[in-house]
Amino acid sequence: MSRSPQQPPQRSFVGKYADDLGQLISQQIKPVYKAMGIQVPVKSCSLVHVLGYLHQASLVDLAKCLNQSHQLIKQKIPRLLELKIITHSKDPHDKRRTLYQLTDLGRQQAGILKQNPMEQIYQQLSEEVGADIQSVLMAAIEQLQQKDLYTRYNEHNEY
Amino acid sequence: MSRSPQQPPQRSFVGKYADDLGQLISQQIKPVYKAMGIQVPVKSCSLVHVLGYLHQASLVDLAKCLNQSHQLIKQKIPRLLELKIITHSKDPHDKRRTLYQLTDLGRQQAGILKQNPMEQIYQQLSEEVGADIQSVLMAAIEQLQQKDLYTRYNEHNEY
DNA sequence: TATGCAATATATTGCGCAATAGATTGCATA
DNA sequence: TATGCAATCTATTGCGCAATATATTGCATA
Known part of the structure; x- marks a missing residue:
């Protein structure tokens, strides 16, 4: 059947290739993180990383740092609480806010990420x-x- | 509260930035496609585009061309059938295969995409x-x- | 104090993709 | 012909993100 010779890539699909690269990396990085001892879900690593610098932060703080919506951050929270990577506490000065911190495990994980473990690999790429x-x-x-x-x-x- | 001065970007999150770019583009491109008269769902445009070249193709053919799994292609099909952009028919020579083609509407849509409408914009970027x-x-x-x-x-x- | 708006957080729905499992048909070959 | 493997398609579940709506608290100010 009309099997095609992989037609020429068109210049209109930059978005597709960006998605493709992002998904390829998030797949390939899983065994690497595992070998490094990272237990944090891949898509939450940047969150844990910034919490390592902020020490305490609300959803909105995190959202701003990560350039994502606070709703999206919120969706990652339950799993990180389960894994005992973060804890939460109420802000005593603002009853609207909940503050999140890393646990000991979380700090250990953030420590690994802080070493920039992919630096050389991405540089070579x-x-x-x-x-x-x-x-x-x-x-x-x-x-x-x-x-x-x-x-x-x-x-x-x-x- | 310890609001941080947007700490320096770390070199370990190439995957995150690729995802961010892909999602930013897929959001920003919606009104553009609308203005161009494109009714195809954004994430299905590359599929319609290759069908414009193949004329007839099975799921596996499409998957190979798009470098995606055939299961994922399959998930896009129902919506494209609804929108009357593609049709399907059984392959008379291989009862396993279903062949997909563009409708008149689909060909018109593929025609727009074939003109490479984003070329100049991405070049400037x-x-x-x-x-x-x-x-x-x-x-x-x-x-x-x-x-x-x-x-x-x-x-x-x-x- | 009372009113209204801003900031923060929560809940729900839908889309896109991955991963896995399962069913059917084709085909080679014993 | 019968057996077994390959190719193709279908179905299901879960994750990540967007979009929207809703609730609560803080705060300015009339």
Whole structure:
């Protein structure tokens, strides 16, 4: 049946490739983290990492640091409580806020992450692709936050 | 409360930034696609695009072209059938296979995508970040498929 | 003090993807 | 023909995230 010779990649699917890379990494990184002794769920590692610096933080604090919605942070909390990586306590000065801290286990885990264990690996990968991957990604995010795709689209079409 | 001054980004979270970029784009692109007259769900556009070249394809054909699992492709099918963008028919020569084709609407939609409507926008964005974003992403994916993170990790630690 | 808005947190629903298991058909070959 | 394996498709469950709605507390100010 018309099996195709993998047609040429089109320049319209940057989003797809970004997703593909993110998912590829989150899969491949699981055994690596396991070998490193990291028990934190992969997608919660950045949360644990920032808590290592903040010591105490509310959902909104964490959301701002991680550039994510506070609702999303909230969804990760129950599992981290179960795993005894974080604890929570009420803010005595603001009854709306709940403060989260790392447990001893959490601090140990954050300590591993703080050593930047993937540094060399990503650096080598960056050399292979000819650009600093993380810098490119961060720059792209920043540029799109400053001027979104719809604005760019309109600018290209208003002449 | 210990509100932090946005601590320095660490080099260990390439996966997170790839995810962030992918999600940012898939959000920002919705109004753009709408303005272009694209009715296909954002995450199914690449599927419709390749069907425009294949004309007829099974789940496995599509999965290979898109570098995704056939199960995932399958999950997108019902919605595309509802929207009357694709149709399906049994392969007369192989009763295991179901063949999918574009409808008239689907071909019209694929026609829009074929014009590479985001080309200029992504090119400008690439200039702003100082590297061809799509090339970097594709190269990173390819390198990781050839040698995964766990292998790289072990190579860094066996000396 | 009472009113209204802001900040924070919680709950629910839906989408996209991964992972696994299971069913059917095709095909080679004993 | 009968057996077993491969290819294809289907179904189910769980995770992560978005989007929206709702509730509670804090705070400014009329």
